[in-house]
Amino acid sequence: MIVANRKPFEEIIGMLKPYARILLLGCNECVTVCATGGAKEVAVLASEIRLFRAKEGVPAEIKEVTLERNCDPEYVETLKPFIDDCDVILSMACGCGIQFVGEHYRNRIVLPAVDTTFDGVTEQHGVWAERCQGCGNCVLDRTLGICPVTRCAKSIFNGPCGGSQGGVCEVNKDAPCAWQLIVDRYKEMGMLDRYLEIQPIKDWSTSRDGGPRKRIREDLKI
């Protein structure tokens, strides 16, 4: 799932200053699962904004809408009836959703209420962690399921670097060293000799470095 953090309230309230009628938009997909921008979080943020604006004496009128998905046109189109009645759209969807809604309703500005962070998993209830950077050229077969691009702070392919101590990354003591995990996994599977293979230089052109990416399946096009 795509994981996001809600932006600091001060930043949100600053962006909203010129506006009275706000369409507060949530998404039922990833941001609901990571408890950042689903219907519940939309309700809480709406309440916070209303309380703040009431205190300031400049009340805000907030319409709360949570779409099934913000990244598919069929759902984004269902927003149509609410657009005319709002001055601005404040979105708690991920960066994709924020942009996609903006592309559909060009006469309204869409403001981000969240900072989109990473593609990750739920490690435990209330804890999400990064697993994939979408480099476009998967190496998980070679590293037995642990991604060095994402989970090593230096994205090194022939680790671990000298900063790995006690299984922990020197950059963040809450993050395991990816290469310790990979070596452990090699050992677990009786494949430690694989460690001696020098991993070749990576082709980054399939990653963001090659420019924005697109996937097309001609057979599905209408």
Next chain:
Amino acid sequence: MRLSYPPNVKIVKVPCTGRVDIIHVMKAFENGADGVYLVGCLEGDCHFLVGNVRARRRVEYVKRLLDECGVGGDRVAMYNMSSAEGQRFAEAAREVTEKIRGLGPNPAKSAKS
């Protein structure tokens, strides 16, 4: 034991403090409450195991939200007591009432009127 507690305390009954969500507390303030406090069972005595522990964490969370939006996190509190502690219940009601009175009315409400 006919104990009295301040009449301004309005009790909302829930099956367990674990049922109380962030939004419930927020809505109470939107609807004009000056303070909100949760009274749960003693920790370790929850009929649903950890409902009261979760409630405490939510209280901490909602305090942050209320600080952010200027209402003030001090207006929220959590108490734990057993159903046999009527005396403590009345004491808590007086304590909270006094504290909130000191803080004055909910700023979001006073600006509205």
Next chain:
Amino acid sequence: MSTGSNLEKVLKNGNFAVTSECGPPRGADPEAVKKKGAFLSGYVDAVNVTDNQTSVVRMSSLSACLILRSMGFDPVMQMVCRDRNRIAIQSDILGAAALGVSNILCLSGDHQKFGDHPTAKNVFDIDSMQLIQCVRQMVDDGRFLSGEEIKGRPNLFVGCAENPFADPFEIRAMRLAKKAKAGAQFVQTQCVFNVEKFGKWMEMVRDLNVHEKVYILAGITPMKSVGMAKYMKNSVPGMDVPDDLIKRMQQTPKEKQAEEGIKICLETIEKVRGIKGVSGIHIMAIEWEQMVPEIVRSAGLYPRPQP
């Protein structure tokens, strides 16, 4: 093909090599480099020049290398993968070779989090292992990473670093074997304080026969005080300072701690010299370069072979 490297010559002639390092200044004054260099003159076979070490902005390694070269030193240009992609890396290698630098040390580089610009974007297009391969390809095959031919190929003696004390310990010798396979010709290790563990690592290195493929220079750092020892132990990732060493510094009166630090350093040099497969030492006297001559003399490593 041998390079113009003095370090390479010393090692190939079977001499026990002595290298040290010079951290460039945080400014544009060449005198700062010369001042540090002056301490080392005549006492070392080559001088490493760090590349924005600990991710703090400093004068570029290549520039400081040239200043030291003008003083008669054989500089070892350290190069990290943190700040350059493969285009800049290859370009800097060509430039360094063109200006007479004969040694390069290939490193991944400290993460920028620890430096003075923690909000910077890092590069890590390639890693240290791949950097070794890259330099060797340029030197040996006269080809860029793209496969295209280099007109006027660079000639460099290629080194790497390894930390025998970082985790997981069991692959640390294997990792050096990988670097040897990638083409490293010498290695300078992380500071050795825990000689026993270093000895174990060397044993594993010998088991893999890596000491026959790369010259191994043990990292040596004199400690100024018990405060420094504790800092190294607790705050520098991948550093192994044994407790009895800290205790020894602690039991020494404050005014004698520097002296004791040098004593420990000399004992360490003596011990690592006795380990089979160790071809030299690399003295990292952090902000204490003036002590290098005394260390080299007292260790019986002076005079150095004539270049």
